[in-house]
Amino acid sequence: MVVEKEKCTGCYACVNICPKNCIHMEEDENGAIYPVIDKTKCVECNLCKKICPSINKVKTYYPKECFAMYGKNSELIKKSTSGGIATILAKNIIKKDGVVYGASFENNEKGLVQTIRIDNEKEIEKLQGSKYVHSYINKTYSMAKEDLENKKLVLFIGTPCQIAGLKSFLRKEYDNLYTVDLICHGVPPQRYLKDEIKDLTDENIDGISFRSKEGFILKLYKDSKIVKQISKEESIYYYGFLESLFYRENCYQCLYAKPERCSDITIGDFWGLDKEAEIYKSKKEGISVVLPISEKGSNLLDELIAEFNFEERPVQEAVNGNSQLQHPSKKPRNYCKLKKLYLKGGLHRIKQNVFKKRKIKQKLKNNKLVYYIYKKVKEK
Secondary structure (H helix, E strand, O other), rough: OOOOHHHOOOOHHHHHHHOOOEEEEEEOOOOEEEEEOOOOOOOOOOHHHOOEEEOOOOOOOOOOEEEEEEEEEEHHHHHHOOHHHHHHHHHHHOOOOOEEEEEEEEEHHHHEEEEEOOOOOHHHHHHOOOOOOEEEOOOOOOOOOHHOOOOOOEEEEEHHHHHHHHHHOOOOOOOOOOEEEEOOOOOHHHHHHHHHHHOOOOOOOOEEEEEEEEOOOOEEEEEEEEEEEOOOOOOOHHHHHHHHOOOOOOHHHOOOOOOOOOOEEEEEEOOOOOOOOOHHHHHHHEEEEEEEOOOOHHHHHHHHHHEEEEEEOOHHHHHHHHHHHOOOOOOOOOOHHHHHHHHHHHHHHHHHHHHHHHHHHHHHHHOOHHHHHHHHHHHH
C-alpha cells in the first residue's frame, strides 16, 4: 500500500505518477478500490508516496466570496441537477478550444462511472447530472498534464480529493488549468451500485440519473428510455448513500470537508439559502452555491457573469447550510456490521437488515413516549 487503507481516497495519483506503470487499482472484499504495487517492477523511487495527497497535504484556502446562482438558459437548467454552473463553465472552456474532464456514466471494463475527457459541446451532456458513487480517474491526470503542456486550456471537475490528487500529481501550478470541486458527502464503492442495478433490471443499461427537478429518484436508461425508476426510500443504495451507511473508509475522515478548499471554484446545492434572499423565489429552478476560492476562479466567473442569475450571499450562510462544509460525514455505528453483512449476502442482505430496522423505528416514532425512551437509551 502507498498509504494506510483508511486514508486512501482512491484518487489514482499514484497510478498516474509511477514511471514503471507498476501500480494498479484492485477492489477489496467490499468493492472499494485501492492501489496495489507490483514489487517485481517497482524500483522504489517512492514517487507514489511523495505525491500522495493523503500523506502530503494539499494547500487549502477560504472562499473569497459566495454566490447563489443559476444559469439564464432555461433549456440548460432543465437538464441540470441544480443551477447548471458546471455546464456553463465547460461550454466556455470548449469554446476557447479547451478540454474538460469530468465524471460520466460509461459502463465499460474501466468502470461504471469514470472521469473522461471531452473537447466538444455535444459531449457536455455526458458530464451533466450528479453521480452519487466513486468515479474512477484512471489515467486522466496524465492526459490532463499532456494537454496542459501542449498549452491547452483545461477545466477539471471532480470531488475535492480528486482535485487534490490532480494537483499533487502535477507538482506545479499551470495558468491554463481551472479546477472545480463538488461539495461531496462521501462516495460508496461502484460495486454496491452495480449490485443495485443488477437487482433492479436485466437490461444492459447505458444511462443513469440519480436526481432531477422531480427530486431524488434513481432512474436507469436504455437507448434514452427509462427501464426502471425507484425512489430514494425504496432503493437501499440510495438510502445508504443519503444516510452515509457505506462510503469509502476515508470519507468519514475527509480532509476537505471544511470551508477551506483546494480548487479554484467550489460548487454544490445551496442548502440553507435564506428565504429572505431575492433569488430564493427561483428555488424551483435549482440554485447552486458557488464559492470562488482563487483569484483565477473569480476571474473565470467574471467572464461569464452575463450568463448567470445570481445574488451575493455571506460565505457563512453556505457553510451553516451544508454540513460538508463543516465536517466529514459521520460513520454509522453499524458500519463494520454492514460490511460483514455485505460479505455474507451482498446488498440484498444489507437491505433486509436496514429496512427492517427502519420499519421498527417508524413504529416507535408513531408512539412518541416510546420513541423518546428509545432515543435516550440509544444515546447512552
